[in-house]
Amino acid sequence: MSQAKTGGGMFTFLIIMVIVMIIYSVQTLRDGVAAGAGLILEPITILLGFNWLVTILVLAAITGCYSSLLQKYTIDYEKMQRVQKKMKEFQKDFREAQLAGDEKRIRKMKDKQQKMMEEQMQMSQEQFKPMAWIMIITIPIFLWLLSKAHEMGEATFAIGGTINLADPLFFLPAWIIWYMLCSLALSQIIRKTLDIGGL
Incomplete structure (x- = not known):
């Protein structure tokens, strides 16, 4: 593996990071990306009966699957x-x-x-090689969920009890905590199933 090729992966990742920061900082761009993602994600929500806990679980499974596959075949x-x-x-x-x-x-x-x-x-x-591609798909999903936070309503957690998913739980909105927990758990299962190694 050449150093130039490896450095190129990091450079691409940094460029994507800058673009993401710009999109997140500009309300119009953020709303536009969220609306575009909604064209694909809204039907999933409808199919799941607007159950946001299950919707977030499904999206975490999808992101965990493609990110694991990308890592498997690029690292x-x-x-x-x-x-x-x-x-x-x-x-x-x-x-x-x-x-x-x-x-x-x-x-x-x-x-x-x-x-x-x-x-x-x-x-x-x-390890930066697949990160750019992972972010290109994950960020629109995250921005769409962010735009829908006010619609998510309440859910009951083992820690924290019944809480609105848009309200903070451990200094982050509850829906983000739920997404992170689902993503971490499902990613481990997916990686083990696909026999993806690691350090």
């Missing part, structure tokens, strides 16, 4: 694990050399350390 997890294992072994050997006071071995390992650090950085940056 070389086996290579990432190999690099991580090699780095751990190197760090162990380096500590042993320091404790033994073996200056010749330390100098030799320091020459190798820089190359290994660059390789680890490249593998870390590789």
Whole structure:
């Protein structure tokens, strides 16, 4: 993997982040993206009988599925694990050399350390490759849910009791907390089902 290609993934991610910030900051753009997403998402809500907890659960499952698939086919997890294992072994050997006071071995390992650090950085940056595509699909869904927060009504949670989904729960609107919980839980299930590795 070339450094230019890896850097390109991060650059694309940063560009998407800037665009997202602009869209979120400008009310007209935010409403326009939400309305466009609504063309696809409104029928789902109607189909689910305007049950917002279930709607958010379904959307979390959809986003979890495509984000996991994108990561599966754009990130070389086996290579990432190999690099991580090699780095751990190197760090162990380096500590042993320091404790033994073996200056010749330390100098030799320091020459190798820089190359290994660059390789680890490249593998870390590789994780940015699917992020841009994930955000392109996820942000419209999030903005649509944000525009519908006032319509969601109340729901009962094990912690917090009955609360309006637009009201704060642990410093965030309850619907966002519900979305995050669903997304985290479902993503783990999906990743295990698809046998997607990780660090």
